[in-house]
Amino acid sequence: MAYGDIGGAVTELVIxxxxxSSGDVNIAKxxxxxxTGAYTVDNATDAEDVVFGQALADTTENSAAIPVKVxxxxxxxxxxxxPTVDGQAGVLASDTDGKVKAPASGNGVGRNVKVDTGATKVHVLF
Structure with missing residues (x-):
């Protein structure tokens, strides 16, 4: 395995x-x-909402099945x-739908393992 490769017997859990079930839906992969409810997810977030996982498919439909990496x-x-990479810090939701941010206080959820400032991407271990 090379640096940054992900592998092993179990590398992720998707549910x-x-x-x-109602309202506007615009979830992107x-x-x-x-x-937001029993097995119900949404990307419409307020700043500091807890991130549950990552959508693995697009949908614009209500009550549509969607795989989520948790x-x-x-x-x-x-x-x-x-976001900070220090072995403790994670992320929280931003007020921009589908994006995350560094927490205002505390560590957030997950653990940040890499930040790409050029692409404004953060790699988070859940």
Whole structure:
């Protein structure tokens, strides 16, 4: 394995969730999502919402099945100040749908393992 490769017997956990049953839905593959109900996720977040996982498919439909990665390395777009890689810090949702940010206080969720400031992406281990 090379530096940064991900492998082994179990590298991620994906569960099937659903989009909200009503309202506008515009979830894109790769978006950070929050849990809004029983197995229901949405990418429409407020700053500091807890990130539940990463959408692995697009949907614009209500009550649509959507795979969500809840364990493993997730690569998210971030807003604001670059998240910290220190073995403790994670992320929280930003107020931009589908993106994350460094927490205003505390460590957030997950562990940041890499930040690409040029692409404004953060690699988070859940």
């Amino acid at each position: 099937t969730c659903q989009s909200p 790769g978006d950070a999502v929050k849990l 364990r493993g390395i997730c690569i998210f777009a971030y807003t604001g100040t670059a």
